[in-house]
Amino acid sequence: MPLAEPISVPSNAAVPNRYGALCTEIYDLDKPPGSLPDVPFYLDRLAQTDGPILEAACGTGRLLIPLLEAGLEVEGFDHSEDMLAVCRRHCAARGLTPSLRRSRFQDFAYDHDFAAILVPVGTFTLLDDFAEAFAVLKRFFDHLRPGGRLLIDQMPLAYLTNEKPDVRTWTTAEGDVLRIEGRAVEIDLLAQRRVTHDRYERWRDGRLVESELEVMAFRLWGLKEFELALAAAGFEAITVGADHQPGGRPRRSSRILNFEARRPI
Ligand SMILES: C[S@@+](CC[C@H](N)C(=O)[O-])C[C@H]1O[C@@H](n2cnc3c(N)ncnc32)[C@H](O)[C@@H]1O
Structure with a gap:
C-alpha cells in the first residue's frame, strides 16, 4: 500500500540501504561504540566462544568495539565505505586492529570459518528479497564451523x-x-x-x-517463518528470546526478537 x-x-x-556519509555521521552520534542494551547481552552470549567471531554488517563498530575490548576475536564486514571508515577510526583511536572488509551479505567470503556469526539490530531485514536472504542464511551456515552459532536479531512483524x-x-x-x-x-x-x-x-x-x-x-519475517528458514538452511537448536533479556520470551509487545541457531557438529 x-x-x-x-x-x-x-x-x-x-x-537502497546505502548508509552514506551524513547517515553515518548521525548513526555514530546517536549510537556511539558501546551504546544500546544489546552490548551486555552479546558479551554474555559470546563469553565462552572459542574461535573467531564475525559481525556481518558491522557498521561503525558500535558492537564490534566493546566485544574486542572484552578480549574476543572479532572480524567484521560492511558494504558502506562511510560506516567502515568510522569503524576504522574508532578502532585506531583505541589501538584495536581487527580485520575489517568492505563486502556485502550477498557475496562475502572468508577462507576460514567462524565460531559465531552475529547480525544485530535487525540489519538482516535490510535484505529485502526472500530468496536472497535465504541464500545469505546458507552462506552463514557455510562459514560456521561445526557447532558454530548464528545470532540474529529481527524486528517483529508489527x-x-x-x-x-x-x-x-x-x-x-x-x-x-x-x-x-x-x-x-x-x-x-x-x-x-x-x-x-x-x-x-x-x-x-x-x-x-x-x-x-x-x-x-x-x-520482515514472521517468528515461525524465520525458525523454519533457519531449519531449512541446516541449522539446529534454534531458540528465540526477546528484547535482549536473559530468559526473555517473545510477546506481542516485544521490540526485538533474538534468534540463535547452531550448525550441527
Ligand atoms: C543498522 S546498521 C548496524 C550496524 C552495526 N551492526 C550495529 O549494530 O551498530 C546496518 C548496517 O548494515 C550495512 N548493510 C546494509 N546492507 C548491507 C549489505 N547488503 N551487505 C553488507 N552490509 C550492509 C549498512 O552499511 C550498515 O552499516
Missing part, C-alpha cells in the same frame, strides 16, 4: 505497520544541527516489505548546508 507521495528520488540516490514518522535532531560539537526525517512510503503486507525515505540534513547558522536521502527497504 503506497502511503504518501514519495519524495522525488534522484537516480543516484535510489540505491514493525511493518508502524507509520509514525521518525523526526529527531542532534547538535554536533561544532554547533551544526543534524536532523533526520524518516517516513514510510510503502508498506506491502503480502510481501512483508516496507520502504522508508529517510532524509538526513545538516543545518548551520540557520541554513541547510547538506542533505542526503536514504531509501531504506526492509523485508
